[in-house]
Amino acid sequence: MPVRNAIVHHIDKKPDGSPAVLHTRSSPLDVSQAVENLVSDLNESYNSRQNKGWGFFFPESGAYPFSGWLGKFLDGQATFVDFTTQAAEQLTKLMEESNLTVGGHVLFAHYQQGMTDYLSIAVLQQSEGVTVGADLEVSTAHHLDLSHLSLAARINLSEWRTNEKSKQYISYTKSKAGGKRGYDYFRDFLGCQEGIDGPSETRTLLKAFSDFMEKEDLPEPSAREKTGALLDYATAQSKIGQPISLEALSELIDEDRPRAFFEHIRNLDYGLSPEIPADKRTLNQFRRFTGRAEGLSISFESHLLGSKIEYDEGRDALIIRSVPQQLKDQIKRQKEKAN
Template sequence: MPIDNSIVHQIHKKPDGQPASLTLREQELANSEALEQLLAGLIETYNSKPNKAWGYFHEESGAYPFSGWLQQLIDEELDFVGFSKQATEHLKTLMEGSNLALGGHVLFIRYRQGMTAFLIIALLHHTEGVTVTEELEVAAARHLDLSALNMAARINLTEWKQNATSKQYISFIRGRSGKRVSDYFRDFIGCQEGADPEAETTTLLQAFQDYVGEADLPAEELKGKAKAMTSYVNSQSRQGEQVALEELSGVLDEENPRAFYDYIRHKDYGLAPEIPADKRTLNNFFKFYGKADGLSISFEAHLLGERVEYDEGEDALVIRHPPKGLVQQLRNRKR
């Protein structure tokens, strides 16, 4: 992934209501192997985050100036250092309005993946660890903690400029469990939510269920299509890519690659050609899971009626051909 521009600044702030301060870098970072490793690790961590939202810019205004500065950068009216400084100063101001906001290093990287240009912005923090030195001494080592990433956004610059109607060219990490801690970071980007990954995935799964239901497919063929869909969607999610419905249609049926895509268009499910997917919604759809009183059971949906049956009258679950490891444990317990 070629890196076009990168820089890092620092915001000093503790979650105690005190004013924040800045340390601004005056030059772009030089491209290096370490920087490339950082970008690769950052993207891998970012893509793995399940709690992302997708959206698009608010109209540029005093409250949401970021898109205007970004446009100036693209038009070469503002250089990358100047753009990043203005953005970081704006982020500091918004942080001061949140008692829970914690300072850190603000990383800006503009890079290309294939023919697509991206800008990723992340607030990074350090963690303390240990290392063994060349002298074989154990010493403290401070390093960036990408595993704790919870303030980051990625902008698909190519889609933003080429698709004026798109409402999903920005993705950002959303706070979990209704927490509003990260709202200031979303407002810093000036992003409003467009596509809802959970709702979009639910609609896609309903379309799939309707499609295979009308086709009245044999059990084995249905199982194969379900696995193909799960594999494709999870692969796209790992790469940070959206689900392309036409491409998914080809994965589901190589002999008639447009069948599922045309079905969705004809039935008008309201899905865009590309949608963000929610892995949890997908996996829950194809899996039954329950846990209570020390008992935990999960199995793939296609096994119901084959190796797993539920007797409603007896309120009992019958499992045929249980895993060999489990069987061996049960046998050992009887001895």
């Protein structure tokens, strides 16, 4: 993951209500191993965050100048220092107006991953720890805390510059601290409007998969294998911060008919984009419960528990709503034979 440019500015904003003060750096950081490790660790921590939003830039304007500054930097009309200084000044202004958070060290990192260019921005806090030196003396040390990313964003620069129709080239954290207002000003700083609802898109994908599996009427081992293939792929994409490709997923689900699931989604018009962000929380809820005993075999997806399926612990019974049509037809035929 080559780092092309990186810089840290500092917004000194205390919770006592005193005005925020911006301290800027006059030159980019030397791309050392420490900087490479910092950007890599930031990327890993950011990918692990479950609560993220996805969107795209508003048209550049006085209210939303960030995309214009970024574009000038990418076009060689401004230096990385100039671009990040303007951006940090704007962030300081909005942070001061919000009166919701303390400041922090603002890291801007321009890097390449594979063939794709990215820009990551994160407001980082310092934590105090303890270290033991070469002389075996114990002393305190400060480090950037990457485990609590309340204000962070990542922009897929390649997608922004080459795909005008994309509505998901920006991702950003949705901070629980301060609720929605806690990250609104950060999204305003980026000039970002919500484009793709990750949890909703993931739920729609899983609904499409459930419908596909019901239509295919596969044996339980095969159904379990295909569910595992979906979850493994989607989880892996989430871990590296990449979207789910519907075509790639379709190929994994059925190697003999690699277009079958993709065509199912297109023919029934689920409204999914060709690539969607994977929401980890939604994926984690999509697991199968399976049990077999004395001629009875039951299997269902865990997210159905509490909606279509209810467990009555007192009677040790499962209540199934919306019984599959094929099962109902078999039961009716059996009853007719018995009569």
